Amino acid sequence: MKELLTRLTAAFGPAGREEGIRALLQRELENLGESGAVVDDLGNLIVSRGEPADRRILVAAHMDGIGFMITCIEENGFLRFTPIGGIQVHSLPGTRLRFRGGITGVIGQEKIKEQKDLEFSRLYIDIGAASGKEAEQQVQIGDTAVFNAPLAAEGDRFIAGALDDRAGCALLLETLKRLPSTLPQAVSFVFTVQEEVGLRGAQAVSYRINPQFGLAVDVTRTGDTPEPQFKTPVSLGKGPAIKIKDNSVICHPRVTALMRRVAEEKNIPYQIEVLEQGGTDAGAIHLSRTGVPTGALSIPCRYIHTPGEMVDRTDMENGVSLLLALLQTEWNGSWGRSW
Numbered sequence: 001m002k003e004l005l006t007r008l009t010a011a012f013g014p015a016g017r018e019e020g021i022r023a024l025l026q027r028e029l030e031n032l033g034e035s036g037a038v039v040d041d042l043g044n045l046i047v048s049r050g051e052p053a054d055r056r057i058l059v060a061a062h063m064d065g066i067g068f069m070i071t072c073i074e075e076n077g078f079l080r081f082t083p084i085g086g087i088q089v090h091s092l093p094g095t096r097l098r099f100r101g102g103i104t105g106v107i108g109q110e111k112i113k114e115q116k117d118l119e120f121s122r123l124y125i126d127i128g129a130a131s132g133k134e135a136e137q138q139v140q141i142g143d144t145a146v147f148n149a150p151l152a153a154e155g156d157r158f159i160a161g162a163l164d165d166r167a168g169c170a171l172l173l174e175t176l177k178r179l180p181s182t183l184p185q186a187v188s189f190v191f192t193v194q195e196e197v198g199l200r201g202a203q204a205v206s207y208r209i210n211p212q213f214g215l216a217v218d219v220t221r222t223g224d225t226p227e228p229q230f231k232t233p234v235s236l237g238k239g240p241a242i243k244i245k246d247n248s249v250i251c252h253p254r255v256t257a258l259m260r261r262v263a264e265e266k267n268i269p270y271q272i273e274v275l276e277q278g279g280t281d282a283g284a285i286h287l288s289r290t291g292v293p294t295g296a297l298s299i300p301c302r303y304i305h306t307p308g309e310m311v312d313r314t315d316m317e318n319g320v321s322l323l324l325a326l327l328q329t330e331w332n333g334s335w336g337r338s339w
């Protein structure tokens with residue numbers, strides 16, 4: 001798991017520029033003997049297993065991450081930028097970034113009276129260029145960057161930028177590796193694009209797949225740090241979380257009940273998640289066409305959307321066990337009835 005997560009978190013892939021991470025995922029799938037992966041027009045990567053096509057679960061993890069886009073190159077060589085996805089401005093000064101071509105930058109800040117009034121417009125990226133002309137030889141307006149934050153492992157904990165949602169991508173790959181060839185229903189695994197800017201890839205791909213059930217695999221916040229910003233009982237190391245709600249979806253009670261039942265039958269530890277902020281691909285999937293009963297499997301993660309995202313190895317492994325068990329369970333004795 002560590003090696004896989006190291007590769008996945010090192011790949012470049014801010015929302016809208018997922019070419020690097022998608023090529024890596026395609027190689028990982030080929031190494032698993034999976035030759036039939038399809039890329040749709042938005043860039044979603046789709047792998048389908050099993051029959052029949054009219055009894056299908058869509059399982060989604062997003063390949064994109066948050067990032068930064070250059071809006072302006074100033075005469076003195078400094079770059080102004082806009083965030084891609086939800087980023088807290090106060091966490092940024094001093095942070096290292098990397099652009100697609102490998103160029104490193106650091107975020108600097110103008111002097112302001114009150115640090116609490118910091119805005120993105122008072123920040124800039126410094127790539128070491130002495131002038132605007134010199135900067136333009138390296139980067140262009142519209143180029144994107146991500147946190148320069150390679151993976152470190154400390155005991156059972158993994159720390160890296162982009163674990164949201166490369167941890168989910170790793171969980172899908174590991175599940176695919178171990179999934180038996182015969183399944184009670186078909187499943188499409190999708191590595192989606194542009195989740196961080198509004199669940200856009202998932203919206204398009206749900207229409208294409210037309211599933212009877214949906215499941216998103218993503219990270220969720222924890223409340224297990226000193227004076228946590230977000231009050232939630234979810235902790236690292238206590239198992240994957242079964243989502244009840246976030247700001248994008250109220251999960252279908254039949255899906256959450258099935259997830260709890262399977263976890264209990266298989267003795268897989270799990271937690272219950274009610275997230276007051278944020279969303280996942282489940283938000284787009286459940287509103288596709290005439291509606292899709294959808295749930296979400298969440299990997300607890302500290303410091304989401306910072307260069308120091310942290311997840312627990314055992315939560316990942318228990319997440320794989322739960323997803324494997326779920327996909328080997330018949331989801332519906334009477335397909336076509338959603339309640």
Ligand SMILES: [Zn+2]
Nearest residue numbers: 164165218219
């Ligand atoms: Zn995410």
